[in-house]
Amino acid sequence: MGAEITNLNGLEKPILEIDNLTVLRSGKLVLKNVNLTVNRGEFVGIVGPNGSGKSTLLLTILGVLKAQEGNVKIYNSKPMSRELYGKIGWVSQAAANLPKEIRITVKELVHLGTVNAKNMFSNTWLPMKDKGRRKRVEEAIEMVGLQGFENFDIGRISGGQRQRAVIARALATEAEFILLDEPLVGMDRESRNSLLKLLDRFCHDNGKTIIMVSHDLSAIRQTTHRMIFLEEKIRFDGPTANFPDLESLAKLRGISHTHEQENGQWWPGDVKEER
Amino acid sequence: MMLPELGVILADLFFPIFEYIAPHVPGEFFPNFFNGEIQALQRSLLGSLMVTIIAGFLGSFLLVRNLAMIGDGLAHVAFGGVIVGIILGASTPLWYALICSIIASISIYELQSREILTGDASIAIFMTGMLAFGLVILKLSGRAITTDIHSYLFGSQLLIDSENLNLISYMSLVSLFVLFNLRHALLAITIDPLSARVQGLPVRGIGLMFSIIIAIVVVSMVKVVGALLVTALLVTPAATAQLIGRSFKSCIFWAQVFGFLSVLIGLYISSEHGTGAGSSIALTAATIFVIIGLLSGVSKITNPGKNEN
Numbered sequence: 001m002g003a004e005i006t007n008l009n010g011l012e013k014p015i016l017e018i019d020n021l022t023v024l025r026s027g028k029l030v031l032k033n034v035n036l037t038v039n040r041g042e043f044v045g046i047v048g049p050n051g052s053g054k055s056t057l058l059l060t061i062l063g064v065l066k067a068q069e070g071n072v073k074i075y076n077s078k079p080m081s082r083e084l085y086g087k088i089g090w091v092s093q094a095a096a097n098l099p100k101e102i103r104i105t106v107k108e109l110v111h112l113g114t115v116n117a118k119n120m121f122s123n124t125w126l127p128m129k130d131k132g133r134r135k136r137v138e139e140a141i142e143m144v145g146l147q148g149f150e151n152f153d154i155g156r157i158s159g160g161q162r163q164r165a166v167i168a169r170a171l172a173t174e175a176e177f178i179l180l181d182e183p184l185v186g187m188d189r190e191s192r193n194s195l196l197k198l199l200d201r202f203c204h205d206n207g208k209t210i211i212m213v214s215h216d217l218s219a220i221r222q223t224t225h226r227m228i229f230l231e232e233k234i235r236f237d238g239p240t241a242n243f244p245d246l247e248s249l250a251k252l253r254g255i256s257h258t259h260e261q262e263n264g265q266w267w268p269g270d271v272k273e274e275r
Numbered sequence: 276m277m278l279p280e281l282g283v284i285l286a287d288l289f290f291p292i293f294e295y296i297a298p299h300v301p302g303e304f305f306p307n308f309f310n311g312e313i314q315a316l317q318r319s320l321l322g323s324l325m326v327t328i329i330a331g332f333l334g335s336f337l338l339v340r341n342l343a344m345i346g347d348g349l350a351h352v353a354f355g356g357v358i359v360g361i362i363l364g365a366s367t368p369l370w371y372a373l374i375c376s377i378i379a380s381i382s383i384y385e386l387q388s389r390e391i392l393t394g395d396a397s398i399a400i401f402m403t404g405m406l407a408f409g410l411v412i413l414k415l416s417g418r419a420i421t422t423d424i425h426s427y428l429f430g431s432q433l434l435i436d437s438e439n440l441n442l443i444s445y446m447s448l449v450s451l452f453v454l455f456n457l458r459h460a461l462l463a464i465t466i467d468p469l470s471a472r473v474q475g476l477p478v479r480g481i482g483l484m485f486s487i488i489i490a491i492v493v494v495s496m497v498k499v500v501g502a503l504l505v506t507a508l509l510v511t512p513a514a515t516a517q518l519i520g521r522s523f524k525s526c527i528f529w530a531q532v533f534g535f536l537s538v539l540i541g542l543y544i545s546s547e548h549g550t551g552a553g554s555s556i557a558l559t560a561a562t563i564f565v566i567i568g569l570l571s572g573v574s575k576i577t578n579p580g581k582n583e584n
Contacts (some may be wrong), residue, residue, distance in 0.1 A: 062473055085475030092469055094454040102339050104466070117475040120460040154519050173474055242559040 002222045013076060014039050015177055015209050016061065021070035023053070023060050029058045032233045034070070038177075038211065043203040044214045045224035045240070050229040054213040058179050061211075062090060071259030074177065086116055091167055093182050100155035107150040110137045113172030140171040160191025164198070178202070180212040184219055185200060192216075196223040225233070281448065282318075282441030283388065283534030287320055318363045319435045319499065319552075324536045325447040327508060328497050331530035332454055334513030336485070340465050341394065343425030343510045345383065348398035349493040350505035353380040357427045357497070360397045367425075367496060368439055373446075375405060376490035384486040386478070386544040400565050430501030430553030439498055446495040450488045461485060462523065500553040508534060515564045533563055 016038040030053040032154055035075050047052050059065045061072055063079025072151040077083045114133040143152055144164040163183055170178055180199075184192050200223045202208040214220045221227070227243045229236035235252045236244060244252060290311060296478075297309035307313050310321040319410040337343055346584050356375030360368025379401040386397040413420070454461070464478045472478050496505045512533035514528070520526030541556030 062469070064469065064472070080472075080477070085473075086474050090470045090473045092467060098466065101517065102466075103517055103520045103523060103526050104339075104462070108462075108523050109466065112459065112466060112476070113470075115459045115463045115471075115474065115476065117477065120476060151522065170470070236457055 003271055012138055015075060015119055016166060016211075016267050017071070017073045018061070019071040019073075021057075021060065021072060022068045023065060024068050025065070030232070031060070033231075034234055036228070036234065036237070038209060040204055040209055041207050042209055043200060043223065043225045044227045044228060045087070045213045045220040045226070046211060047215070047217050047220060048230040049083055050215075054230055055181055058181055058211070058213055061179065062088070065182065080185055086173050089113075089170030089173050089178040090165075091178065091180040092181055093185060098154060102155065103143065105151050105153050106141065106161075106168075107137060108138050110168045110172050111163050113137075114138070114171040116173075136172050136174065140168040141165075143171055143202075144168040145194075145272050158191070160187045160195065163187060163191075163195065167195075167198075176207070177209045178211075180210065182214055183212065184214055184216050192219055193222075197218075206215060226269055278445070280437070281444040282437055282439075285321060285325075286318065286437075286440065287529060290317055293317055293320065302547050304357040305430075305543045307355055308542060308546065315435060317502050318437065318440045320542065321543070322440055322443045322449055322499050323556075324535070326492075326499050327512075327534040327538050328456070328531060329451050329492050330449045330508045331512050331516075331534040332527055333450065334509045335516065335527045335530050336454070336461060336465065337489070337510065338517060339462070339514050339523075342489075343514075344395065345380070345398055345489060346493050346496075347488055347506045348381055348383070348402035349350050349376045350497055351402040352376050352500040353407040353490075353494045353497045354427055355405035355534065357502075358409035358413050358424060361424060362412055362418070367442065369439065369498060370496060373491065376494050377487055379405060380486040380490035381483060386484055388482060407473060426501075427497055428502050429551060430497075430499055430504065432568040435498060443495045444496065446491045450491050450495075453484065453488055457481060457484065477526055500547070500556055504553045504557040505506075507553075507560045508537065511560035511564055512537060515560075515567050518564075518567050533560070533567075537563060547556045 002044070003269060014021065014037045016036065018036040018158075019035055021031055021034040021036075022029070031109055034057065046054050046057065061074065061079060063072075072079050074084055075087060091131055114136055119133075141147060141159050144167055146161060146168060149157060149161060149165075154165060157165070167178075167180075167183070185197065187195065194218060199210055199212065203210055203225070212220065220247065221240060221243065226238065227236065227240045228234055229243075229252065231253060236249075292558060294311050297306050297311075299438055300306040300309050300443045301441055308316045310315055310413030328421045334346075337345065353372035353376045356372035359375070361369070364483040383394065383397045383401060387394045392395075392400075413424075423434075460471070460476050463474070464481055466479050493505055493509070496508060500508055513530040515533045516526040516529035520529050537560035538555050541559040542552055544550055544559065545552040545555035
């Protein structure tokens with residue numbers, strides 16, 4: 001299903017272009033010659049074992065980490081440039097792991113998404129002028145299905161709800177391009193599925209573009225249009241339906257499948273536990 | 276000084292109000308804070324209340340940033356700065372305290388944001404380092420700890436002259452203005468610095484600004500409650516607020532309420548029983564925390580699982 005969308009927008013410029021990217025982190029090679037193009041409306045899942053460079057790739061796209069070699073372009077601009085403010089939504093693991101003692105409501109958290117360099121000083125004295133922002137907050141909360149929880153503080157809602165609140169925060173920025181780092185960690189199956197459905201809807205109905213990094217191969221497989229298997233470089237990139245099974249995956253990685261199992265470090269572990 | 280005497284302006288504004296309340300104020304000596312017979316007491320009341328407003332505001336942010344002890348650390352730095360100022364013969368040693376605290380606060384921020392040291396460790400280093408420097412200088416100059424120096428340790432209600440009130444007024448007003456205007460941005464960079472950066476917020480600039488504000492607020496509090504007890508007004512009311520507040524906004528509101536209560540009750544106790552203003556305020560703040568803590572604990576036990584809203 002991803003392919004159709006890509007074709008529909010075939011004439012548009014890609015949203016993300018990564019060209020021959022090489023990234024070192026504290027002297028260690030993490031990403032090597034990565035090439036990646038993402039078009040509007042795509043839902044891309046990135047999987048890979050621990051330390052395979054998934055988060056590094058996201059952080060380089062965001063512009064937090066600098067590339068040693070190669071180029072990253074988002075909407076034809078360099079990462080972190082002024083033109084991109086408000087266009088990218090970032091859902092990190094950190095926000096979901098917020099200390100529970102902090103008294104801040106869902107509404108307040110989502111509202112933080114509307115703060116940017118332009119309005120951080122203004123509007124604070126005139127609540128009337130905040131109307132547009134308030135509306136965005138309400139809409140974002142509605143989109144993730146947290147109506148009725150606006151005034152609950154985030155320490156007292158479930159992990160899945162908190163994750164949805166964090167996503168609403170990213171939506172309130174009016175971002176068209178959303179990056180998620182391991183959003184499924186610590187969620188039960190039900191909230192995981194509803195979150196994935198939600199993300200899928202964003203791509204289909206709202207034309208948003210999503211890149212999601214996850215450990216959870218089985219979950220990510222159900223929803224994404226396109227999968228990328230990353231381990232230092234991109235070892236697989238294609239429609240989700242064509243994603244290799246575990247044995248071929250091991251072959252792709254150049255290691256024997258059974259050998260890894262014996263050492264108790266096979267990946268992905270989630271497949272084993274699939275219910 | 277080129278700037279208008281803000282302390283005098285505020286005094287003209289608020290002292291009549293104090294005097295209006297004075298006949299209804301309980302106690303034998305406590306009304307003197309209101310009725311204007313001893314101007315220093317009126318000044319100290321005004322100073323305390325101003326400091327409380329800003330402390331409640333700042334304290335709520337410090338708790339979210341997990342920086343509760345920075346107030347204590349910077350207060351010790353400020354105390355070291357005060358000693359240096361006194362030895363150099365400054366008329367308002369608070370200026371020296373201000374400069375030392377700002378430098379320390381920025382350094383702590385840098386060490387923390389560059390992930391060189393945790394917040395706690397860098398606070399500890401600056402706190403003890405500057406305090407020790409002040410004490411060594413004091414010994415070298417051959418002086419002893421005088422009443423004046425003592426007053427900075429424990430606060431001195433009677434030693435707030437109009438120059439001090441002026442300085443405290445300016446520091447409170449400036450920090451309140453900045454904090455109020457930056458409150459959304461500040462919360463955003465606290466909750467999730469990376470998202471804030473992606474949204475285009477100047478995370479570093481706001482962080483540095485916040486460090487300077489912390490230093491300013493702490494110094495303005497040193498004269499009123501004393502270096503040893505700054506944290507009592509900065510953190511305790513905000514922590515009490517966290518027990519009953521359900522949103523960040525309401526926490527700030529309750530921090531103000533508990534701060535005011537601590538100051539008024541503390542001043543009342545100290546003036547009626549001669550227990551020392553700073554320590555009485557601190558003790559009151561802690562007592563309120565315990566009472567509210569017990570009450571909220573009881574209500575949680577009697578209504579288990581209720582999502583309070």
